[in-house]
Amino acid sequence: MLLEARDIAKSFGPVHALRGASLSLRAGSVHAVLGENGAGKSTLMKIISGVFRPTSGSLSLFGAPVDWHSAEEARAAGVSTIFQEFILLPNLSVAENLFLGREPRNALGLVDRGRMAGEARRILSTVGLDIDPDRVTSSLRVAEQQMVEIAKGVMRDARIFVFDEPTAALGDREAQKLFSLIRKLQADGKGVLYISHRLPELFELCDEVTVLKDGQFAGHYRMADTNADELVTAMVGRSLDQLYPPRRAAGMGGAPALQLTGVAAKGLAGPVNLTVGRNEIVGLAGLEGQGQIEITRAIYEGHALSAGEILIDGAPLGAGGPAGGIAAGIGLIPEDRKADGLYLSLSVARNITAGLLPGRGLWRRAPTAKGAVTEQVRRLAIRLRHVGQAIRELSGGNQQKVLLARWLVRGVRLLICEEPTRGVDIGAKSEIYALLRELADAGIPVLVTSRELPELIGLCDRIVVIREGATVAEFAGADASEEAIMAAAIKGGRS
Ligand SMILES: Nc1ncnc2c1ncn2[C@@H]1O[C@H](COP(=O)(O)OP(=O)(O)OP(=O)(O)O)[C@@H](O)[C@H]1O
Ligand SMILES: [Mg+2]
Numbered sequence: 001m002l003l004e005a006r007d008i009a010k011s012f013g014p015v016h017a018l019r020g021a022s023l024s025l026r027a028g029s030v031h032a033v034l035g036e037n038g039a040g041k042s043t044l045m046k047i048i049s050g051v052f053r054p055t056s057g058s059l060s061l062f063g064a065p066v067d068w069h070s071a072e073e074a075r076a077a078g079v080s081t082i083f084q085e086f087i088l089l090p091n092l093s094v095a096e097n098l099f100l101g102r103e104p105r106n107a108l109g110l111v112d113r114g115r116m117a118g119e120a121r122r123i124l125s126t127v128g129l130d131i132d133p134d135r136v137t138s139s140l141r142v143a144e145q146q147m148v149e150i151a152k153g154v155m156r157d158a159r160i161f162v163f164d165e166p167t168a169a170l171g172d173r174e175a176q177k178l179f180s181l182i183r184k185l186q187a188d189g190k191g192v193l194y195i196s197h198r199l200p201e202l203f204e205l206c207d208e209v210t211v212l213k214d215g216q217f218a219g220h221y222r223m224a225d226t227n228a229d230e231l232v233t234a235m236v237g238r239s240l241d242q243l244y245p246p247r248r249a250a251g252m253g254g255a256p257a258l259q260l261t262g263v264a265a266k267g268l269a270g271p272v273n274l275t276v277g278r279n280e281i282v283g284l285a286g287l288e289g290q291g292q293i294e295i296t297r298a299i300y301e302g303h304a305l306s307a308g309e310i311l312i313d314g315a316p317l318g319a320g321g322p323a324g325g326i327a328a329g330i331g332l333i334p335e336d337r338k339a340d341g342l343y344l345s346l347s348v349a350r351n352i353t354a355g356l357l358p359g360r361g362l363w364r365r366a367p368t369a370k371g372a373v374t375e376q377v378r379r380l381a382i383r384l385r386h387v388g389q390a391i392r393e394l395s396g397g398n399q400q401k402v403l404l405a406r407w408l409v410r411g412v413r414l415l416i417c418e419e420p421t422r423g424v425d426i427g428a429k430s431e432i433y434a435l436l437r438e439l440a441d442a443g444i445p446v447l448v449t450s451r452e453l454p455e456l457i458g459l460c461d462r463i464v465v466i467r468e469g470a471t472v473a474e475f476a477g478a479d480a481s482e483e484a485i486m487a488a489a490i491k492g493g494r495s
Contacts, residue, residue, distance in 0.1 A: 001063065002027045002191040003048065003079075003160055008057035009215075010043050015385070015393075017043040018054070018215040025160065025191040030182060032202045032223070033195045035212035035235050036425040037397035038383060041195050044212065045162050048193070049081035050074030080153025081162040088145055090138035095120035097137050098152055127151045127181055143174035150181060161185055162193045167201060168423050171288035171451065179205050197425050198452070199228050211235050236427040243430050244458035245437040250476055253277025253461060256311075257445045258299070258414055263308035265291060265298040268469025270307060276414070281436055281446045283460035283477075285453065286489050291469035292449045293335065296416045299447070300325035300332040312414065329413030333403050333420060335449075341403050342391055349373045349387040352405045369409070376405035381431060397428030404435065415439060417448045421455065433459055453482045465489050 003025040010018040018040045025031050033041050046052045048059065050068035059066050061077060068074045071081070088097045095116050096103075104119065106112045120133035129147040137145065146166060153161055163182070167175045182192055182205060194206055202209060203223060211219040211234040219234040233239045254277040264270030268291045276282045284292045299310060302317050302324015310317040312328045325332070334340035343351055352373050373387055380401040384394060391399060400420065407415060417436070421429045436446050436459065450456050456463050457480045465473040465488040473488035 001025065002061070004058075004060045004063075005044065005048060006058045006060075008044060008047060008059070009055045010040075010047060010052060011055050012393075016215055018047075018057075020216045021057075021212055022217045023193075023210045024220075025193060026208075027159070027191050028186055028189045029208055030186050030192040030194055030206045032206040032209035033193055033212065034202065034209055034231060035218070036427050037395035037423075039212040039235070039425075040215040041212055042164055043215075045081065045164050045193065045195065048074070048160075049079050049162055051081075075156065075158075078157070078159035079162065080150075080156065080158035080160065081164070082146060082149045082153075082166055083164055088137050088148060090136075092137055093134050094124070094131065094137055094140070094148055095133035097148060098123065098133070098155060123151050123155050124148070126154060128177065142169045143171075143178070146170075146178065147181070150185075154185075158190070160191045160193070164195045165197070165423055166194075167196060167198065173288070175201070197423060197429075199231065199426070200454075202231075203228075213237060232426055235425070240426060240430060243426070243433065245434045247477055248279060248440075248461050250461075250478070253280035254443070254445075257313055258447065259309075259311040259314075260295075260299070261309050261311070263295070263298065263310060264306045265294040265469065266306070268294055270470050272308070272466070272469070272471050274464055274471055276445045276447055277461075278443050278445055279440050280461045281440050281448060281459055283456035283463040284447065284449045284466055285456050285463050285485050286466035288451070290466045290489070292466050293418065294469070295466065296332070296418055296447065296449060300330050300416055302328070329411075331407030331410065331412035331415045333400070333407070333415070333417045335418035335422070337399060337403055342399060344390075344392045346391060347388045348377070348382070348384055348391050348394065348402055351391045351402050352376060352387075352409060355406050355410045372409045373405075376408055379408075380405055380435065396423040397425050397432075400424055400432065401428070404432070412444060415444055415446045417446060419450055420448060421450075421452075453485055456480075457482065457485075 001024050005021065005023045008018050008021045021040060021044050035041050043052065047054050050071040050073050053069065066077060098120050099116055103111045104115045117133050124131060124133060127147050127150050129144060129151065131144060166178060170178065185192055196202060206223050209221050209223060209231065211231065213235055229239060256275045257278045258276040260272050260274040263272040272295055284295065286292055298305060317324060317328055338344065343354060353369050356369060377387060382401045383398050391402060420432055424432065440446055448460065457477060460477040463475045463477060463480050463485060464471050465485055467489055475484065
């Protein structure tokens with residue numbers, strides 16, 4: 001066995017992140033690690049990559065016990081980890097990052113920049129990355145930084161590659177590129193550990209899966225011998241017969257709450273024509289970067305439009321800073337919740353009340369806000385120890401629910417959700433879907449963007465396809481198929 005983790009426990013003070021997690025990784029295997037938000041997947045990966053030491057349990061590499069005291073020790077032993085938060089140094093060049101601490105030197109002991117650049121170029125090409133090694137790392141796209149991380153592992157001759165939700169921030173094409181690279185690692189006899197909440201990609205890529213539940217081993221399966229139902233039951237503890245709530249009947253969407261007519265958002269040609277009814281969930285579909293985000297931000301931020309008009313409940317949305325949309329009662333759950341939405345160093349309670357007016361935000365002095373926080377925590381089934389806990393410590397799905405709670409305590413009239421379930425486990429997904437439906441039923445319509453077509457098809461009453469900044473097709477959710485949406489997204493024609 002390449003790597004074996006046996007009965008691993010890890011506590012953070014009173015929190016038992018792991019209690020009895022086990023996993024065996026074979027050489028030449030792409031091994032999925034699956035579990036709900038907070039199940040302990042990332043913690044186990046951090047133990048395997050030397051970031052944390054286990055409280056108890058054993059780890060062995062090629063049958064010999066190991067006890068790493070740092071990530072550097074694990075790296076030296078052949079474990080290369082591609083974390084969600086990259087550890088590349090943003091201000092260094094790509095080549096400098098690749099060779100950090102082991103720069104080639106010339107006879108005088110100086111860094112041999114020429115050789116470094118040449119070798120960097122060769123290594124980058126082995127992972128299919130055609131970029132200038134002198135480029136500053138921060139100028140790279142997420143997918144490219146990921147490739148550099150992998151290149152670094154390849155260069156150090158790593159035997160084990162650990163990926164923690166690598167596709168969360170990637171588009172489809174980039175994800176496919178990553179998969180082919182992972183298959184290459186597999187063909188070279190490396191062992192790959194792969195965490196993702198996207199079941200379809202696990203079936204596409206992995207040959208084995210270990211399921212964790214509440215920090216414990218909850219099953220091991222060969223991908224070929226299992227199916228989504230069985231895995232969901234193992235990770236959630238119950239079968240999930242209904243991922244999506246029932247849809248509204250066609251024509252029952254209610255009066256228009258949001259109308260875009262002939263809109264051209266910043267830098268886009270348009271036109272966008274779009275209506276969201278009072279009780280509807282409407283999805284924006286399209287290939288990567290066709291203007292979906294520019295459109296949601298135009299609505300939320302009240303950007304000056306180069307053409308057209310946005311009406312909220314029949315009244316035109318004024319221009320002028322983020323207050324435009326917020327003042328009109330629009331809430332936004334941003335695509336990048338860590339960068340745009342959450343105050344990571346603050347408590348859950350402060351994150352929920354962050355949008356309330358000053359004075360009321362200090363809930364210690366405002367019992368009503370405290371009541372509102374508790375109510376939302378219960379309503380959304382947010383899993384936490386207490387509302388004073390730092391939001392950073394919550395798992396991804398629960399962080400997402402906190403953002404929803406923030407808008408609910410403010411009382412929004414319309415909610416925009418960009419990628420509402422990115423990084424969210426399947427149990428929490430179904431809870432979020434049910435909640436969005438509940439909001440729409442209560443007269444808070446939802447406009448949602450998602451890269452995952454099955455999610456749009458399952459959730460939305462209508463799906464509008466965007467191509468090159470313009471609306472090009474529209475489907476009733478009940479009639480939509482992935483093929484038809486893709487055809488419209490690529491060719492732009494109406495179905
Ligand atoms: N540094 C920490 N301090 C305190 N608690 C922590 C810390 N890191 C993780 N935890 C807790 O340990 C548990 C497991 O977290 P972990 O991040 O491993 O889950 P996960 O399976 O990766 O979830 P997700 O799918 O949301 O990424 C959670 O309850 C989390 O709140
Ligand atoms: Mg995690």
